[in-house]
Amino acid sequence: MxxxxxxxxxxxxxxxxxxxxxxxxxxxxxxxxxxxxxxxxxxxxxxxxxxxxxxxxxxxxxxxxxxxxxxxxxxxxxxxxxxxxxxxxxxxxxxxxxxxxxxxxxxxxxxxxxxxxEAKDGISSVKLSAHEILTGSVDGRVRRYDLRTGQLCSDYIGSPITSVCFSKDGQCVLAASLDSTLRLLDKDTGELLGEYTGHRSTTYRLDCVLNEQDTHVGCASEDGSVYFWDLVEGSLALSLPVGQGVVQSLAFHPRLPCLLAATQGQVTLWREDNFQPDGDPGT
The missing domain is CATH 2.130.10.10 (YVTN repeat-like/Quinoprotein amine dehydrogenase)
Structure with missing residues (x-):
C-alpha cells in the first residue's frame, strides 16, 4: 500500500x-x-x-x-x-x-x-541514536530497535505517524501524527507524558523537533506556521509564520540556536539576534 x-x-x-x-x-x-x-x-x-x-x-x-x-x-x-x-x-x-x-x-x-x-504500512520517519533505530509508520506505530540487545519496542499511536525524534537526553520519544497531535512518550515504558495540539496536520508528512535544551517541542503545520509548546506544561509558547503554504520540513542545528523551516521551495532561517556563525564574526 x-x-x-x-x-x-x-x-x-x-x-x-x-x-x-x-x-x-x-x-x-x-x-x-x-x-x-x-x-x-x-x-x-x-x-x-x-x-x-x-x-x-x-x-x-x-x-x-x-x-x-x-x-x-x-x-x-x-x-x-x-x-x-x-x-x-x-x-x-x-x-x-x-x-x-x-x-x-x-x-x-x-x-x-x-x-x-515489522511495519504493516509505509515508513514515514527514521531517526538514529548511538545504538537505536527509531521509526514511525503509517500503520500508527512508533518502533524502536535496540541494536545492542536485538529488542524491538512498539508503541501504538493509532493515527498515521508523520515524524519521530529522540529527546536530547535520550529518555523520551516525540511523535507527530495525522490527528493534529504531538505526543511525548517515555522511551522505555511507552507511557504518554504529554500531548500538544493547536497546529494542523491531516494530510502531509510534517516534521517534529525538540529544541537543544529539551524545554520545548515543535512541529510544522499545514497552515503555514511552525508551533512550539512548553514541554512540561504543554502550553503553546510560540507560533512562527513561515509562508502561505504547508511547512513540511523543520530542523534545529545540532548545537547552535538556529532553526530551519521549508515551504514551497523556500527555506527560512531563524537565529538569535546576537548569533555569530562559527569562524565568521563579520557575518
Whole structure:
C-alpha cells in the first residue's frame, strides 16, 4: 500500500542544493536521482550527504565534488527518509514498501546489511541514536530497535505517524501524527507524558523537533506556521509564520540556536539576534 501521506518538497527537479544559510548563497547542486528527492541528511563531519527519492534509490554523495559515490537499490517503493549513523558508516532508509534498510557505506556490497520489516504500512520517519533505530509508520506505530540487545519496542499511536525524534537526553520519544497531535512518550515504558495540539496536520508528512535544551517541542503545520509548546506544561509558547503554504520540513542545528523551516521551495532561517556563525564574526 502506498503511503497516503504526501510530502511536496522543493526538490521536485530531482536535485539537492547545498546552501550557506547565514549568507543565503547556493554552494552546489547535486544531480543524480531519476525522480524527485524526498529526503536528505548530512554526515556529522559534513563530508557526505545521503538522499532518498521517488526513484526507489538511496544515494551517497561527496559534498566537495558533488558526485554520487554509491547508489543503493533494493526498496520496492519510494524512499521517504534517510539517516546516517554517527560515524557515517551506515545509511538507514525507510520506504513506502514498509521496510527499513541498513546500507554499509564502506563496502561495495549491493544488498543491505539488515532489513527491518515489522511495519504493516509505509515508513514515514527514521531517526538514529548511538545504538537505536527509531521509526514511525503509517500503520500508527512508533518502533524502536535496540541494536545492542536485538529488542524491538512498539508503541501504538493509532493515527498515521508523520515524524519521530529522540529527546536530547535520550529518555523520551516525540511523535507527530495525522490527528493534529504531538505526543511525548517515555522511551522505555511507552507511557504518554504529554500531548500538544493547536497546529494542523491531516494530510502531509510534517516534521517534529525538540529544541537543544529539551524545554520545548515543535512541529510544522499545514497552515503555514511552525508551533512550539512548553514541554512540561504543554502550553503553546510560540507560533512562527513561515509562508502561505504547508511547512513540511523543520530542523534545529545540532548545537547552535538556529532553526530551519521549508515551504514551497523556500527555506527560512531563524537565529538569535546576537548569533555569530562559527569562524565568521563579520557575518
Amino acid at each position: 502506498e503511503v497516503p501521506v504526501r510530502r511536496s518538497r522543493g526538490w521536485s527537479d530531482k536535485t539537492l542544493k547545498l546552501w550557506n544559510p547565514h549568507k543565503g548563497t547556493a554552494l552546489r547542486t547535486y544531480q543524480g536521482h531519476g525522480y524527485e528527492v524526498l529526503d536528505a541528511a548530512g554526515s556529522f563531519d559534513n563530508s557526505q550527504i545521503c538522499s532518498g527519492g521517488a526513484d526507489k534509490a538511496v544515494a551517497l554523495w561527496d559534498v566537495t565534488t558533488g558526485q554520487v559515490v554509491r547508489k543503493y537499490r533494493g526498496h520496492a517503493g519510494k524512499v521517504n527518509c534517510v539517516q546516517f549513523n554517527q560515524e557515517a558508516t551506515v545509511i538507514v532508509s525507510g520506504s513506502i514498501d514498509s521496510t527499513v534498510r541498513c546500507w554499509d557505506c564502506r563496502s561495495r556490497r549491493p544488498d543491505p546489511i539488515q532489513v527491518l520489516d
